[in-house]
Amino acid sequence: MTDMPMITLGQGMPDMSRLVYGCWRLSDSADSSPQAVATKIGMCLDQGITTFDHADIYGGYVCEELFGAALARDPGLKQRIQVVTKCGIMLQTPAFPDRRVKYYDTSAAHIRASAETSLRRLGLDVVDLMLIHRPDPFMDHEETGAALDALVDDGLVRGIGVSNFMPWDFDLLQSAMKHPLLTNQIEISLLEHGSFTNGQIAQLQMKGISPMAWSPLAGGALFDASNPAGARLSGRLAEIAGEHHVSSDAVALAWVMAHPSNIMPIVGTNNHDRIAKIADSLKVGFDRELWYELWVLAEGKDVP
């Protein structure tokens, strides 16, 4: 087995695994009992995947609780994992029948309440990393920044980051905080690689920050012949996969990880066979020509 590389996002932070398991589909599984979730956690740990990504809203506010039930069943797991969660999206669900619209809330009151609720649902004393889920055009950066700093100072979370932020969103929030923002979790895959050229990744590289990547497999579109880019890519991905005796998934993840910015991909499959093979992506090396070969297939045209 290839050793799992570990990432230190900041001072006082526990090491996190380069590959992260994403819990946004946890409640979609036919069996989401504590036992079943603990099995998934165990399959991840077997590969060195120790970091688990959540958000308050995943599964319609359900996934954190399913995860917490598994931890309650097997409390020893808590010492072996790191937990990321998010706040700031107000979802319309049956649990909130009066909510007229999906919206964002980065107020101090909501951030505090959301962190406390996440801790309770997860059954943890502290969350390792709390992210603002989406840039909020209504954000009062002073209020939000102070509320996030307080989460760290009061011991509810170990570190703070953001998700889906543009560079100016990041700088604005950081300007009102004393604790450093530790990551920006953005969509990165062969099919969504705009962040490599629009300044988002450049900002993180300049600050020495590891990005986290959501949907690194583009929700399966990479292998979908009805998607034009998928159609161009799937054959070549399978070829490379064959050379390395891994799945095409692993190749697509390895492509993301090959980037020098030290990206942490989040994989969220419920399929046991696929979970068991996430770490296969560490076996696939990319030289520049191969990396660009897939980039060009994804783009459907040569680089300029």
Add this chain to the structure above:
Amino acid sequence: MTDMPMITLGQGMPDMSRLVYGCWRLSDSADSSPQAVATKIGMCLDQGITTFDHADIYGGYVCEELFGAALARDPGLKQRIQVVTKCGIMLQTPAFPDRRVKYYDTSAAHIRASAETSLRRLGLDVVDLMLIHRPDPFMDHEETGAALDALVDDGLVRGIGVSNFMPWDFDLLQSAMKHPLLTNQIEISLLEHGSFTNGQIAQLQMKGISPMAWSPLAGGALFDASNPAGARLSGRLAEIAGEHHVSSDAVALAWVMAHPSNIMPIVGTNNHDRIAKIADSLKVGFDRELWYELWVLAEGKDVP
């Protein structure tokens, strides 16, 4: 009556009213006599609206003079108001028969001459705030910056700002000035809210600068059923207006003012009934859900 909030844009600046009366349509009125303009000014003052927004070119270089004639008729008004004006656009009008094209001029000579002309037309010794009207792709920032600093140092204006600038335009000009740029006057309304996400407002929030908003009612398109976003919004705006016993205008202005960046909307109607009710917008409060409800109607789709 709700008290008018006042804004201090910078050191040595007079307080300005949160709501600003815009003079760009002053010459469109059936009656633009000194008496009629003074009446409008008085109606604004009655509501606490003490700040008046001009540009050299408004009304084809006519509005400043109409306003100046009203001040000449009633000189006591000068002590009760603050005046903003702009320079930099060279308009094609019958007064400039040789001008072959509309263009921008941010040269030192033009800025000085334009400021002097504005003072003469307005009949003022000093203008409170002078803005560069548009980013000029031909701008020599060193020359422009020095000319603007000199306007302050020589007492022609109290402060300097810009209009319609992108963040890099703002930073470039500021880099060549010793006096701070005090605002960026941009188009902001329910229908034109790109500045909330493209970095323009974020830059101002980070610098602690109040934006000014032109066309905060989208030129009426907000209430126009033939405009798709207007059609989605107008019913809900009317509903909220009814709850607060104000006009839909007031609700749309309040939406802009609810943003934490402390936006100063500029309203430029000639209609006496509407002028008299501008400050009604101060009566309408927005919580986050309601603010996003209008955002989502304007966008025609949910937030991500």
Add this chain to the structure above:
Amino acid sequence: MTDMPMITLGQGMPDMSRLVYGCWRLSDSADSSPQAVATKIGMCLDQGITTFDHADIYGGYVCEELFGAALARDPGLKQRIQVVTKCGIMLQTPAFPDRRVKYYDTSAAHIRASAETSLRRLGLDVVDLMLIHRPDPFMDHEETGAALDALVDDGLVRGIGVSNFMPWDFDLLQSAMKHPLLTNQIEISLLEHGSFTNGQIAQLQMKGISPMAWSPLAGGALFDASNPAGARLSGRLAEIAGEHHVSSDAVALAWVMAHPSNIMPIVGTNNHDRIAKIADSLKVGFDRELWYELWVLAEGKDVP
């Protein structure tokens, strides 16, 4: 003859001529013998054009060698010229039959090897300016920056710059270098003037850096009636050219040079008549109105 303005890009750099001769078409000429190339160099020097722009890949990796052969034939030329070259693009050519795709390589090993190869092909001990040819989304800025610094420190090149970089690409690379980036060579012409408004030129103005302009004549499209903007512009260009007794080319180059950012256009014609008249562009002055008149014709609409 108008004196050629000279530009000092940085400390320890030789002065460069405002107008630059571009060598990317050198191998397209019917006669690219050392004699013929030396003739072209001489025609440039006669006009004060002392700076020559190359890239490793021009002519399919051939142009540097053709230029070097001319210098070898007449070594006295070396003391009279400055040479710019570029690295980082890996071209698919018959010389590289195994290359599966065009890609970018900004690795330390490739940068060093490319610089050494360029010196050998050009027959020079030092290149005056080495540019990274394209922003590389796979760039490891620390590695690339250190490799570029080493080129200067080890005496292979006198200075470093970039080409086609966005502001964040520039800032990222600069953050990992001790030597300053001295230029950004971008496409600038009447038909490609986005850099005047998208922050690229603003960044360079703020840093006091002269941009270099590739394709300043838009590859001839400026004078092509089948190009809509060309059709709008060509008549007016010819008119201005007539007033100054120069070619339309000269007017289009003068338009680029009129910008206050001190742009250095690169002209790469093989036509002797046109080469002989490049410096005619220095005879054409632009006032703001004329500059905007051409901008508006290029845009096909008035400025806002």
